[in-house]
Every structure is written in structure tokens, then in C-alpha cells.
Amino acid sequence: MLRIESISKTFxxxxxxxxxxxxxxxxxxxxxxxxxxxxxxxxxKSTLFNAIAGSFLTDSGFIELDGEDITFRxxxxxxxxIGRLFQDxxxxxxxxxxxxxxxxxxxxxxxxxxxxxFSRVGKREKERFREQLSLLNMGLEERMDQPVGLLSGGQRxxxxxxxxxxxxxxxxxxxxxxxxxxxxxxxKVLLLTENIIRERKISCLMITHNMNQALSLGNRxxxxxRGTVVLDVSGEERAGMTxxxxxxxxxxxxxxxxxxxxxxxxxxxxxxMREEAERGERxxxxxRGGEEP
Amino acid sequence: xxxxxxxxxxxxxxxxGLIYSLVALSLFMSYSILNICDLSTDGCYTLGSAVGxxxxxxxxxxxxxxxxxLAGVCSGYVTAFLQTRLGVExxxxxxxxxxxxxxxxxxVMGFSSNLSIFGTETIFSLFQGxxxxxxxxxxxxxxxxxxxxxxxxxxxxxxxxxxxxxxIRATGDSPAMVRAxxxxxxxxxxxxLCAANSLTALAGSLIGxxxxxxDINLGIGMVTIALASLVIGExxxxxxxxxxxxxxxxxxxxxxxxxxxxxxxxxxxxxxxxLVSALIVAFAIAAPRAKELLSFERKRRRAMRERRRERGEGxx
Numbered sequence: 001m002l003r004i005e006s007i008s009k010t011f012x013x014x015x016x017x018x019x020x021x022x023x024x025x026x027x028x029x030x031x032x033x034x035x036x037x038x039x040x041x042x043x044x045k046s047t048l049f050n051a052i053a054g055s056f057l058t059d060s061g062f063i064e065l066d067g068e069d070i071t072f073r074x075x076x077x078x079x080x081x082i083g084r085l086f087q088d089x090x091x092x093x094x095x096x097x098x099x100x101x102x103x104x105x106x107x108x109x110x111x112x113x114x115x116x117x118f119s120r121v122g123k124r125e126k127e128r129f130r131e132q133l134s135l136l137n138m139g140l141e142e143r144m145d146q147p148v149g150l151l152s153g154g155q156r157x158x159x160x161x162x163x164x165x166x167x168x169x170x171x172x173x174x175x176x177x178x179x180x181x182x183x184x185x186x187x188k189v190l191l192l193t194e195n196i197i198r199e200r201k202i203s204c205l206m207i208t209h210n211m212n213q214a215l216s217l218g219n220r221x222x223x224x225x226r227g228t229v230v231l232d233v234s235g236e237e238r239a240g241m242t243x244x245x246x247x248x249x250x251x252x253x254x255x256x257x258x259x260x261x262x263x264x265x266x267x268x269x270x271x272x273m274r275e276e277a278e279r280g281e282r283x284x285x286x287x288r289g290g291e292e293p
Numbered sequence: 294x295x296x297x298x299x300x301x302x303x304x305x306x307x308x309x310g311l312i313y314s315l316v317a318l319s320l321f322m323s324y325s326i327l328n329i330c331d332l333s334t335d336g337c338y339t340l341g342s343a344v345g346x347x348x349x350x351x352x353x354x355x356x357x358x359x360x361x362x363l364a365g366v367c368s369g370y371v372t373a374f375l376q377t378r379l380g381v382e383x384x385x386x387x388x389x390x391x392x393x394x395x396x397x398x399x400x401v402m403g404f405s406s407n408l409s410i411f412g413t414e415t416i417f418s419l420f421q422g423x424x425x426x427x428x429x430x431x432x433x434x435x436x437x438x439x440x441x442x443x444x445x446x447x448x449x450x451x452x453x454x455x456x457x458x459x460x461i462r463a464t465g466d467s468p469a470m471v472r473a474x475x476x477x478x479x480x481x482x483x484x485x486l487c488a489a490n491s492l493t494a495l496a497g498s499l500i501g502x503x504x505x506x507x508d509i510n511l512g513i514g515m516v517t518i519a520l521a522s523l524v525i526g527e528x529x530x531x532x533x534x535x536x537x538x539x540x541x542x543x544x545x546x547x548x549x550x551x552x553x554x555x556x557x558x559x560x561x562x563x564x565x566x567x568l569v570s571a572l573i574v575a576f577a578i579a580a581p582r583a584k585e586l587l588s589f590e591r592k593r594r595r596a597m598r599e600r601r602r603e604r605g606e607g608x609x
């Protein structure tokens with residue numbers, strides 16, 4: 001169980017850039033809960049993940065995982081129990097190491113004694129890697145000697161997912177981990193994520209900008225604004241909700257409209273608006289790419 | 294050919310090449326794997342030779358080797374401490390340690406700028422003493438060094454596939470991944486630099502006993518020479534399989550010494566060697582970027598030509 005008690009974090013305190021990213025945020029995530037988090041840009045979603053994972057220490061409040069106070073535990077020790085996936089598929093794997101070596105790093109980090117520095121991966125583990133890779137259905141089990149840098153974004157993200165859950169974590173943090181993938185791959189990775197989470201009953205927090213996902217995935221929806229949780233629905237209340245309800249509730253709670261194009265666009269899945277926006281975004285990206293020397 | 298390059302010349306080139314390859318392996322560890330430029334190599338190499346020479350003169354050549362490696366570990370630890378705990382830029386940390394080591398090395402050698410080993414056994418003379426045959430007299434040093442290198446390279450290869458070794462590789466390859474997995478980069482960098490510098494110091498102690506002397510300026514330019522060997526090795530053997538990469542570094546270093554031997558036979562001025570190594574390294578490391586620029590320029594030219602032609606046709 002994850003218990004967050006009134007954590008706050010202010011960036012650049014005492015300067016003109018001072019920004020309160022987390023504002024007395026409290027949250028309890030019971031074992032096996034899978035919560036989707038939505039919120040405007042700058043609402044503090046990623047900051048919350050960074051605080052939980054230990055990328056920085058919070059200014060006040062405390063964080064407990066499974067009854068243990070981890071508020072001041074360094075990041076690399078927390079990551080024994082917290083798995084994490086980023087939006088950028090390049091961030092979760094080492095490109096010049098082979099698939100097998102990447103899996104070995106993930107496997108060796110959490111298994112066995114903390115001080116078994118010289119342990120190596122044996123034949124039996126390699127067989128296990130092969131089995132798990134075959135579950136991804138991407139043919140990666142035949143390419144275990146190849147460097148990860150040769151894989152596509154979707155394959156790398158699937159591999160990262162496998163690595164993060166190789167030894168079941170107490171908590172899984174998914175930071176828009178399918179946002180950078182093409183729609184078909186994104187769906188595949190998402191399905192994979194759901195399966196793993198369901199089978200192993202992993203507690204999970206997932207940031208998404210897709211309102212439909214926010215309501216359909218997992219068993220709970222959280223909405224953040226200005227560094228705190230403004231909406232927390234689950235059970236029947238959530239089951240009866242539509243995307244429009246969610247948007248209305250946000251406006252009601254936050255006292256303002258959503259400021260995020262991507263959220264609003266994803267709220268109308270098959271509308272022309274979305275296509276147009278995607279085209280626009282692609283165009284923008286091309287222009288941006290063109291400017292580079 | 295035999296007149297131009299005698300067996301003796303080739304043998305000496307290989308012997309020195311094998312010793313230098315330890316420094317190249319050290320840089321392989323810090324530069325290729327950890328992605329850190331460790332500029333304390335020059336000083337650490339001299340440190341190894343000074344410590345080794347002092348103990349050899351005292352009559353403990355084998356202990357000298359291990360003591361030198363230990364000294365290298367200490368030097369690596371200081372470099373790592375500066376950059377992981379105190380936030381000093383990694384390049385600067387190396388330079389600082391390198392500067393400090395100059396005084397340390399002088400102190401080790403009893404504040405004299407060079408030491409000569411005479412009258413006492415070195416590991417080479419001990420090994421040579423095993424047999425009296427003429428063949429053994431000539432080749433024992435090379436055999437000893439080859440065995441040492443085989444041992445070191447195998448240990449390094451095995452180490453890099455252990456949990457700690459893989460963590461070190463991941464640290465250099467993907468800092469973002471390391472942050473999300475339970476690897477403590479401060480720890481892996483420290484271990485990596487300690488191991489790397491122990492190899493550098495080992496090379497220093499071997500060259501000291503090999504040349505039967507130690508000099509305060511012995512290490513100057515060692516980083517560049519070792520980088521040149523590393524680059525030669527990686528160019529020939531590629532950067533794919535770890536075993537091949539390690540082998541490539543060793544062979545690259547031997548090749549480099551052979552090239553130098555040939556140059557010496559051609560009466561090239563020895564003063565030019567450092568400039569040549571510098572050029573090799575600069576060219577080799579700049580090559581990929583230069584290739585990119587060239588192909589871009591070619592593409593641009595072609596596009597311009599085509600556009601001109603199209604416009605020309607349009608007017609006609």
C-alpha cells in the first residue's frame with residue numbers, strides 16, 4: 001500500500017520562477033489498486049511520480065510504501081520496489097547492451113542478496129527471459145543477442161515493461177508510457193500492461209492524457225490540479241461516468257477549464273477534430289525538425 | 294624484411310604493446326564503457342611505475358605489482374569521489390588528481406625525478422631465470438606479459454558480465470535507465486574508475502620493471518597513446534561483442550607499437566610521435582561526424598543541381 005501524507009514541493013523557492021508543484025497532496029493507494037491520473041499541463045502529475053520515485057526529496061510531508069517510511073530513502077534504493085516507465089521509450093533501456101543483458105540488469109538488481117555483486121545470469125534464467133519475451137509476441141526471443149538500440153519504440157517500451165516487472169514491484173509508475181508510440185503499438189503495449197498488472201496484482205499509478213483510458217483502465221480515476229488531487233472516483237460512481245462528466249467535474253473542482261489540447265482532443269476519439277489536430281501536430285513537428293541544422 | 298624488422302624489434306614492440314594495452318583497457322573501461330574521460334591516467338601510470346620501482350628496489354618485485362595496483366585503486370577512488378560526491382566535472386576531477394599526483398609521485402620516489410632498478414630482481418628476470426635455454430632467454434618476457442594479459446582480459450571479461458559489471462555498463466550507456474533501476478551511479482562509477490586505474494597502475498609498474506627505471510615524466514601523453522590504441526582496436530574489431538572488443542583493444546595497442554617500431558626503423562624523429570598519436574585520435578574520433586558532414590554536403594549539392602536543372606527545363 002502506498003500512503004502519501006500531505007507532501008509539498010516548491011521549485012526555485014525565493015526566486016521569480018518560484019513554482020509550487022505539489023501542494024499538500026495526500027493519497028492512499030491500497031494494494032492491487034490501478035489508478036489513472038489525468039490533469040492539465042503543470043498540474044504536478046510527473047512531479048508526483050518523481051517525488052514517489054525519489055528523484056528529489058519533498059519539502060514536507062511523508063511517503064510510506066508497505067508500511068515503511070521511504071520519504072528520505074535514496075532513489076536507487078526505492079527503485080528496488082518501485083518500477084517506472086517513462087514516455088520516452090529510450091529512457092528505460094541501455095541501447096548498446098543486448099536484450100539479454102538489459103534483462104539481466106533488471107533481473108539481477110532485484111533478485112538475490114543485495115551484496116551479490118558478482119552473481120551472473122545462468123542458463124536457467126536465460127530460458128526464463130526467452131519465455132517472458134515470447135509472451136510479448138514481438139519475436140524478441142529470437143533477437144536476444146542484438147543491441148536494444150535496434151528495436152523500435154514500441155518494442156523497447158514493451159521490453160522496459162518486462163524489465164520493470166521482472167521481479168514484481170510493490171508499485172508501478174507509468175508516466176504516459178504509450179504516448180510516444182503509434183496508435184496500434186500503443187494499444188498493444190497497453191494491453192500488455194493491463195495483463196501484467198492484472199495477473200500479478202501490481203499496485204499501479206498511470207498518467208494519461210486520454211480521457212477514455214482514464215475512465216476505462218484500472219479501477220480508479222484521479223484528477224490533479226495545481227499540485228493536488230481534486231477528484232478521486234472509483235467503483236459505481238466511476239462506472240457511470242462519461243468523458244463529458246469528467247471534464248465538467250474538472251471545471252467544477254478546479255474552477256477553470258482544462259487547458260490541455262491533448263486531453264480535450266482525446267476526449268472525442270473518432271471526431272474530425274482529433275485528426276485535424278494530429279495533422280497539425282505532425283506539421284509542427286516537421287517544421288521543428290526542419291529548423292534543426 | 295627480416296633485415297628491416299628483426300625478430301628482436303617485433304618482440305620488443307609486442308612486449309611494450311602488451312604493457313600499453315593495459316592502459317588501453319583501462320580507458321576502455323572509463324572512456325568506452327563508463328563514458329567518462331579520465332584524465333588522471335598520465336599521473337596514475339607514473340604512480341604505478343614509481344610504487345613498483347620503489348618496492349622492486351627494496352627487493353619485492355611481485356609485491357610491487359600489487360602495491361602499484363592498490364595505489365591505482367586509491368587514485369581512481371579520489372577521482373571518483375570528486376565527481377560523484379563533490380560534484381566536480383569529471384574531466385576536471387581527472388585533471389586535478391593528475392596535477393596532485395605529480396607531487397605524490399615525486400614523494401614516492403623520494404623526491405628524485407627518476408629511479409633506476411639495478412642489482413635486484415624484477416618479475417621479468419625472475420621469470421627468465423626459470424630456464425636457461427636460449428629460446429627462453431629471448432622470449433620469456435613476452436610469454437610472461439601474454440599470460441598476464443590473458444589473465445587480466447579474462448577477468449575483465451567475466452567481471453563485465455556480472456551484476457556489478459552489467460550495472461557499470463548500464464551506467465555509461467543509459468543514465469536515464471540507471472535512475473529508474475536500482476543502480477547507484479555514484480557507486481558504479483567509483484568501482485569502475487578504481488578498476489580502470491588499477492589497470493593503469495599495473496601497466497606503470499610493469500613498464501618500470503621492464504625498463505628497470507621510473508621517471509616522473511613517464512606518463513606524459515599516455516592518455517592519448519592509449520586512446521589511439523583503443524580507437525585502432527575498435528575500428529578493426531567493431532563495437533559489437535564484448536570479448537571481441539577487449540581483444541581488439543589489446544591487438545590495437547600491439548599494432549600501434551608495431552607502427553611505431555616501423556617508424557623508428559625509418560628513422561622518423563621520436564619527437565614527432567606524440568603529435569602523430571594526437572592526430573590519430575583526433576581524426577578517428579572526429580571521423581563519424583566528418584563523414585556525416587560530407588554526405589550532407591553531397592546531398593545538398595545534388596539537390597541544388599537537380600533544382601537548377603528542373604528550373605532550366607521549366608524556362609525552356
